[in-house]
Amino acid sequence: MNEKATLILNAIPNHLRLALLPWESEEDLESLFQDYQQAYTPVGPAESGLVEQLVWLDWRRRRLRLGERALHMASLDRSTSSSRYDQLSRRALLLEDVTRPEVTSSGAIRSNDEADRESHTEWAGYLSAAMKAKKILEEQGHDGFQSAFDALPGGTQDWFNEMVEEEEEKFPRNADGLQLFLTLEVMPYFKSSYEGVGAGPAIRLQAWGESLDPERADKLMALDERLMRQYEKAMGMFLRLKQLWGE
Numbered sequence: 737m738n739e740k741a742t743l744i745l746n747a748i749p750n751h752l753r754l755a756l757l758p759w760e761s762e763e764d765l766e767s768l769f770q771d772y773q774q775a776y777t778p779v780g781p782a783e784s785g786l787v788e789q790l791v792w793l794d795w796r797r798r799r800l801r802l803g804e805r806a807l808h809m810a811s812l813d814r815s816t817s818s819s820r821y822d823q824l825s826r827r828a829l830l831l832e833d834v835t836r837p838e839v840t841s842s843g844a845i846r847s848n849d850e851a852d853r854e855s856h857t858e859w860a861g862y863l864s865a866a867m868k869a870k871k872i873l874e875e876q877g878h879d880g881f882q883s884a885f886d887a888l889p890g891g892t893q894d895w896f897n898e899m900v901e902e903e904e905e906k907f908p909r910n911a912d913g914l915q916l917f918l919t920l921e922v923m924p925y926f927k928s929s930y931e932g933v934g935a936g937p938a939i940r941l942q943a944w945g946e947s948l949d950p951e952r953a954d955k956l957m958a959l960d961e962r963l964m965r966q967y968e969k970a971m972g973m974f975l976r977l978k979q980l981w982g983e
Contacts, residue, residue, distance in 0.1 A: 811947035816841040828942035839932030844939035859930040
């Protein structure tokens with residue numbers, strides 16, 4: 737067989753290209769086809785047809801793996817939300833000693849253990865700073881206002897300034913106002929945020945578990961098994977042809 741004929745025989749058939757779905761890569765299919773060509777070196781139309789069939793069955797099984805991921809993501813989308821302490825979070829923390837932590841299931845699944853550890857450390861620092869400011873006020877009274885204010889993180893200082901502007905009667909710019917602000921606003925928020933970050937791993941486990949849809953997954957598995965049987969049948973026919981032709 738001359739070089740031109742070999743190239744034509746080894747070229748991916750056009751009907752396989754046309755069967756690709758819009759998001760699928762022609763280059764990936766071409767690479768898979770060439771891998772099979774090199775591994776099995778088909779000779780003649782019968783062997784070539786069987787190799788084409790093997791390639792396409794392999795490709796369709798890859799689609800199923802994509803479908804399994806899509807099924808998982810769709811289930812995650814349905815079960816999670818951006819509402820504070822949503823239903824999924826409550827189920828995940830049912831046995832935990834927490835009180836409405838500042839956490840959402842959608843936020844938890846977008847995080848990871850490393851990010852949680854960093855956030856946990858950050859919130860621990862904020863909580864420690866707030867407790868320090870509160871202690872200064874308790875020990876020094878009115879004279880401790882500025883020292884207590886300076887002990888707070890910059891964002892918390894800005895938050896207090898905004899509260900003074902919006903509700904000056906309730907939160908005056910003095911030790912009493914700052915003490916009340918820390919007690920009613922800062923400490924509960926920092927504590928719930930700290931607990932919320934710590935709840936991340938449990939919420940992720942709950943979300944991943946609930947995203948498994950056994951009924952739909954069984955359908956994908958049944959189709960995968962069917963494709964696998966077809967693949968094994970085609971491979972068996974190919975190997976028998978090789979034996980018959982003495983290769």
